[in-house]
Structures are given as structure tokens and as C-alpha cells.
Amino acid sequence: xxxxxxxxxxxxxxxxxxxxxxxxxxxxxxxxxxxxxxxxxxxxxxxxxxxxxxxxxxxxxxxxxxxxxxxxxxxxxxxxxxxxxxxxxxxxxxxxxxxxxxxxxxxxxxxxxxxxxxxxxxxxxxxx
Numbered sequence: 001x002x003x004x005x006x007x008x009x010x011x012x013x014x015x016x017x018x019x020x021x022x023x024x025x026x027x028x029x030x031x032x033x034x035x036x037x038x039x040x041x042x043x044x045x046x047x048x049x050x051x052x053x054x055x056x057x058x059x060x061x062x063x064x065x066x067x068x069x070x071x072x073x074x075x076x077x078x079x080x081x082x083x084x085x086x087x088x089x090x091x092x093x094x095x096x097x098x099x100x101x102x103x104x105x106x107x108x109x110x111x112x113x114x115x116x117x118x119x120x121x122x123x124x125x126x127x128x
Contacts, residue, residue, distance in 0.1 A: 006083055019092045020084075029117050040086070040120045047084035054078035088116050 022043050029036045049056055058074030065073065090112045097109035112118075 013095060013098070019088055019096075020086070021088060022086075024117070029119075033119075036117065037120055044086050047086060050077055051081045051084050054081055 020043075022039060024036055024039070054077045055074060057077035058070050061070040061073040093112045093115050094109065097106055100106040101109065
């Protein structure tokens with residue numbers, strides 16, 4: 001069973017628990033900002049391409065997965081296209097922190113600026 005809280009299958013507060021994230025260490029961002037920026041640009045361009053043409057996902061999957069799974073991947077990417085957004089909002093971080101606190105992983109929320117590399121925000125907010 002899959003509970004997709006992005007579509008309203010659960011409580012509104014849980015909608016912020018599910019979001020894509022490109023994770024990198026603070027050290028990598030500080031020491032290799034060009035590499036970090038290139039990774040962000042790659043994610044943004046890939047999301048834009050998949051939103052424009054979801055069949056690209058099935059095409060790429062054919063090289064890795066069996067035929068049955070390939071068609072599922074294409075259908076899922078087509079369905080989830082509206083959620084392909086590189087932005088991680090302050091509300092999403094607040095919700096993730098609240099969840100982490102509820103299960104004992106955090107004792108206090110983390111500031112947005114300490115979680116999201118906002119110095120690269122211009123890469124995902126710029127026009128395609």
C-alpha cells in the first residue's frame with residue numbers, strides 16, 4: 001500500500017514530509033561550490049525535461065529495468081510531473097523537522113538556512 005500524502009491521502013501537516021532533495025555535505029558545498037551548482041542545474045534541467053516529455057523516463061529505464069517495470073516508471077513520471085519542483089520550501093523543512101522531533105531524531109527544529117543551500121536558489125528559481 002502506498003500512501004501519497006502529496007495528493008491529500010493523509011493529514012495536511014504530512015504533505016510537507018515528502019519532497020525530493022539533493023543532499024550534499026556542508027563541506028562539499030563550501031569547498032566545491034561549482035560542483036554543487038552543477039548538480040543543482042542537472043536536477044533542475046532533468047525535472048524540466050521530464051515534465052515536458054515524461055516518455056524520457058521510460059526510455060532511460062529501458063537500459064536498466066525489465067519491460068514491465070519500464071512502463072510503470074513512465075506512467076509514474078507522467079503522473080507525478082506536477083510534483084517535479086526543485087524548491088524545498090521553509091514549510092517543508094519545518095514539517096520535516098517536526099516529524100524528526102516526533103520520532104526523537106531531533107530535539108529542536110533546524111533553521112531553514114542551515115538545511116537548504118540557499119546560495120544556489122537562483123539556479124532553481126530562474127526561468128528555464
